[in-house]
Amino acid sequence: MTEQSDSSSWTPPDSSSSSSPSSSSSDPSSASGREPGWAGGYGNDPGPYQGSYGQPAYDQPPYGQAQYGQPQYGQAPYGPPQYGQPQYGPPQYGPPQYAQPPYGPQPGMPGPHPYHGPPAARGPWVVPVRPGVPFHQMARTDAHRWWRPLVGTVAVLGAAFLATAVLMILGIIGYVVVNGEPPEMKSDTSLFGNINADLGFNLAALALLIPIVFLGAWGVQRRRPGTLSSVVGRLRWRWLLACCGLALVFLFVSFGASALAGIFGDVPDEPEGRWVGWADFLLPALIVVALVPFQASAEEYVFRGWIPQAVGACTLQDRPGGGGVLGRALRTPWPGILLGAVLFTSLHGYTGWGLLDIFMFGAIAGWLTVRTGGLEAAIALHVFNNLMAFLLPAAFGRLTLEQGAVPWQYVVADVVPMLLYAAGAWWLSRRLRVETVTPGAPAPRPEEPAVAGRPADPGPAPA
Template identity: 45%
Template sequence: MDPQEPGPPSQPGPYSQPGPYPQQWGTPPPYPQQPPPYPQQWGAPPHPAQFAHREPRIIPAPSGTPFHRLARTAKHAWWRPLVGTAFLGAGVLFVSAGVALVWGIIHSLITHDAIQPQGNDLFPSATENLAITLVMLGALTPIVGLTAWVIQRRPFWSVASVLNRIRWRWLLMCCLPGVGYIAVSYVLGIVVDAIFPGQDAAGTDDGGSWVGFGAFVVPALVIICLVPFQSAAEEFVFRGWLIQAIGAYGPDQKDGRARWIRTVFRTPWPGIVIGAAAFVSAHGYTGWAMTDVFLFAVTVGWLTIRTGGLEAGIALHALNNLFAFLLPAATGGLDGWDVQGGAPWTLLVSDVPSLAFYAAAVVWLSKRQQVARVSS
C-alpha cells in the first residue's frame, strides 16, 4: 500500500465524541431547566436580609472602654441600672433568707435544739453567727454577676475587670502591698498610741491574752475560709456594680447637655463617691470611724478605676478583715465581732499614710506589670 494512500476509517474509541441526538427520541428537553416561577399566592419572596445573623443576646463593652463605663454597651437603656439595682436587692433578700433557713434546719438536726434568736444573734455561738453572716455576704458575688448578665445583658464577670474576668495573678500580686499596708498600719498605730496615750489609735490594745490553740483553731478556719469571699462580695457590690451602674449614665461624646454635666458624669468620681457613701451606710461605724471607712472606700474605688478591676480592692479588703477578725479570735474577743462604733481621730493619723502607701505601691506595680486599664 502506498504510504500516501489513506487507510480504512478507524473505529471510534471509548472516549470519542457522542453522536447526534437520535431523532426517534423526540425533542430534547431544555438544559438547564429553569425553576418554576414563585407562586404569587405566597406573597413576595423573603429578602436575604431576613436571614442575616441575629444580634447576640450578651454584648460586651466596646474596645477601649474604662472600668466605670463597662455597663454602657449596645444593650444599655436608662432603666437597666435601676431595674438591676432592684433585682440585686431582691436577690440579696432571697438568698439571705434561703441561707438562714437551710442553716437553721441543719443546726436543728445536728444539735436537736430549737433556734432561739437573741437580738441580732441567731445562735448562741459567736463563731456560728459570724460564719452564717460571712456566707450570706459571700453569696452576693454571683448575684451581682447574674444581675449584670440578665438585666444589662453583658458578660457575667464584666463587673470584675475590663477583661471580663478576675485576674488571679494580679490579685495575688496585690496581696504583697496589702501585707505592707497591714504592717505599716500596725507600726504607726503603736507609734501614734505612744505619742497620744490613751487614744488607742489603731486598736493595738488587744484587750485579752492568747486563748490557746484549741479555742482558736475553729474560729480561725472559719475566718480564713470565708472572709475572702465576704470581702470580694462587698467589692463587687460597692466598687463594681454601683460604680458601673452610675457610670452607665455618663454622656457620650456627642451628648448635647451642658458642658459641666458632661464633664462631671464622664468621670468615675460620682460612682466612687456614691459607692463609698453606700459602703459607709452599710456598716455601723460612727464619728471618725465613718471618715476612715469612707477614705478606705474612696481609695480602693480609685484603685479600681486606675487598675481596671476589683483585684486591688479585694486584696486590701480581705487582708484588712482577716487581721481584724483573727486578732480578736486569738485574744478571746470574738464575741464582739459585730460591734461597730466610733474611733478617735488618731485612727486617721495612722491609716492615711498606710492607705497612701498601698495606693502608691499598687499603681507602681500595675505600671510594671502593664495591667490593662481599658477593655480589649
C-alpha cells in the same frame, strides 16, 4: 406474417436518443414537471444527485444513510432553527420565549400569596464590651438602655434579700438539729447567740453576693460576668498575686501604726487581752480564713464593680450637647466611686471618726480599681485588712461583731497606710504595664471642622 413478426418484435432503444431534447417530451413527468412516485425505485429512491452543469453527480448513499448535499424537500435545514421553530438541545432558562405571557400576575387574575419567610435570627444574648473604654464604663454596651442599671440594682437587692432569708432558715434548721432547741437572739447583731455561728452566717451571707451580681450582669445588662472583674473580662491572677504581696506589707505597716497610735495617742484605755489558746482560736480562725476572702471580694464586686459601672453607663453622651456639665461629670469615674463609698459606709455600724475611716477605704479602693483597670488591688487590700481585723481579736478573746466609735488616732493610723498601698499599687501597675482599658482601639472620632483661631481637631492621638 413476416411484417407482423417484425413489427411486433421489441427493439432496444437507442441510448443516444435518450439524451436528446426530443426524448424529454415523451417523459410522462414532463407534463407536470414532477417525477412519478414509481420512478424512484425501491423506497422512492430519488436516484443519483444531478449536479449542475460541469459538476459530477454524487453516488447514491447506502440505504439508511443520510444524503449528501442540500436537504430534500420537507426536511429541516441544518443550522440554527428558523423563527418560530423550537431550538434543539436542553431547554433554556430565563425569560419566556416569544408569544408566551410573562411570569407574574396577569390582568384579571389574583396576585400571589405574600411570603413572610422565616423569622430573623436573633443575635447572641451576651453583648461584648466596647473597645478602649475604662473600667467604670464597661456596662455601656450596645445593649445598654437607661433602665438596665436601675432594674439590675433592684434585682440584685431582691435576690440578696431572698438568699439571706434562705440561708437564715437553713442555719436555724441546722442549729436545731445540733442543739435540739431553736436559737435565742441575745442582741441585734447576734442571731444564734454564738459568736462563731453568727460570724459564719454573716460572712456566708455576704459571700452570696458574688453569684448574685454575676447573674445581674448576665441576665439584665447582657454582658459577661467577668466584666465586673477587670477590663480583660476576668481576674488577672498574676496581678492579684502581686497585689497580695503589697497588701502583706500594708498589713505590717498598719499594725505598727495602730500600735504607735495606742502608745502615744490620747486614746481610751482598752482591756488587755491574753492568748486564748489553740482550742478556742482554731474554729474562728478556720471560719475567717475560709470565708473572709469571699466576703471581702463580694463587697468589692458590689461597691467597686457593680455600682461604679452602673453609674458610668449613664454618660448622657447621646443627648444633644452631651448632657452639659452633668454629662461631663458622669463620664468621669468619681460619681460612681463616691456613691459606692457612701453605700459601703452606710452598711457598717461605725460612728464618729469610724465613718470617715470606712468612707476613705471605699474611696481609695474605688480610685485604685479605675486606675488599675480591675478589682484585684482592691480585693487584696480588703481581704488582708479583714483578716487582721478578725484574727487579732479572735486570738485575744475580743472577737465581736459590734461596731461603734473609733478614735481619730486610729483613723489616721489606718488611712495613711491605705494611701501608701494605693500609691505603691498604682506605681507597680504602670511598671508591669497592667491593662487599664478594654482591649482594642476605640472607634475613631469624626474630625471637627476648623473654626476661627483654632485648627481642626484630628481626633484622639494613637496610644
